[in-house]
Amino acid sequence: METFLIKAIQFMLSLSLLVLIHEFGHFIFARIFKVRVEKFYLFFDPWFSLFKFKPKNSETEYGVGWLPLGGYCKISGMIDESMDKEAMAQPPKPYEFRSKPAGQRLLIMVGGVLFNFLLALFIYSMILFTWGDTYMPLKNMKMGMDYSETFKNVGFKDGDILLKADTLTLDRFGEDCLRSVVEAQNVTVLRNGVETVIPIPEDMMQRLLRDKKGFAALRFPMVIKEVPEPNAPAALAGMQAGDSIVSVNGQATPTFSEVATCLADNKNQEIAVGFYRNGTLDTLTMQVDSLGKIGVAVKAPAELFGLVTVKYGFFESFPAGIAKGFRTLKGYTSDMKYVFTKEGASSIGGFGSIGGLFPSTWDWELFWERTAWLSVILAFMNILPIPALDGGHVLFLLYEVITRRKPSDKFLEYAQMTGMFLLFALLLYANGNDIIRYFFQ
DSSP states (O other): OHHHHHHHHHHHHHHHHHHHHHHHHHHHHHHHTTOOEEEEEEEEEEEEEEEEEOOTTOSOEEEEEEEEEEEEEEETTOOOTTOOHHHHTSOOOTTSGGGSOHHHHHHHHHHHHHHHHHHHHHHHHHHHHHHOEEEOBGGGOTTOEEEOHHHHTTTOOTTOEEEEETTEEOOBOSHHHHHHHHTOSEEEEEETTEEEEEEOOTTHHHHHHHHOOOSEEEOOOEEEEEOOOTTSHHHHHTOOTTOEEEEETTEEOOSHHHHHHHHHTTTTOEEEEEEEETTEEEEEEEEOOTTSOOSOEEOOHHHHHOOEEEOOOHHHHHHHHHHHHHHHHHHHHHHGGGTTSHHHHHTOOOHHHHHTTSOSSOOHHHHHHHHHHHHHHHHHHHTSSOTTSHHHHHHHHHHHHHHSOOOOHHHHHHHHHHHHHHHHHHHHHHHHHHHHHHHHO
């Protein structure tokens, strides 16, 4: 329950920040062009709101709604989700959105997207300034990777060390690495000291999405960091910090995952553990507990293989943060083509999937990293040319600029209703996928 609450609080805090910044982008451009803003709300408020106030001599009511599906900035004279047909039936007033030149209306509509993207660039910059850029180089991963069944089926083998995707040198493990591998024609790996080329099928990403087996996990030895409990099986047997387990019951276990599998297969059993201590091979017998544990803490891959941290000064962090933001946008844009496949559509997630992105313990670096990523996604999704989204309004405004003909209010009303129906259907589908994954997978 505590884990769920920590994830939920982070998600709601991140969502609130992104919604406020997005709506403020619309608000500030509206005020610059002297367009009246009637309401500025975090979350939606059908029937009632949790909180609202209207400052003296202000035209805008500020509030917090009870339905946390976004927020809105109600701009006078604009056909939006409020569908205020009565107001639109009145003659246009000078302070209304519809009375302003198309160029001003265009800036008001892109304001939310612009502010979300600028927020992401700023957050990425501050992350780099505060924590730097820390990663484990692929060349340090001397034991290579354990690959999923999907990747083994096309020629990868456990222990392969990733070198190149086509002509691109792979330097770190992560989303960019996966994207480069699945989109390459050939991937070069180091296998038993020899460079080996693996052809990649054109539908590699679809296979990955269909199988849901993942990409790869880091291979690392099981080196004991400490034996914290004096009555644990390992402590009673005499194991010490620094011991490296290499076999269980005579079966070679060069990696942590192999040791963990053997222990799980021998619950409540006595086993013989082979290990290296100070370069000497030795063996001890011990009892595995009912959970498949022996009571040791192991060294993490970062401790074994080492990390690289690139530090940035305050002014240096901005170009680096901007570059990271654009790389994130480029990567997400590239991934969108898979959404329109059967495998991609089934992987779409709703609020549960988004909330699951946040860690189960509070970590400010990860919180801001996820928030910046979501800000990029929100900017991209909102600029799609779908009625009811900012991109739909932008599309109609561009049509007006190019043709010098303004779409009728009746057409815009029908477009808004169609867009809202599509978004509601997508919302149900995405969250339905979450429910199916939770209960049936």
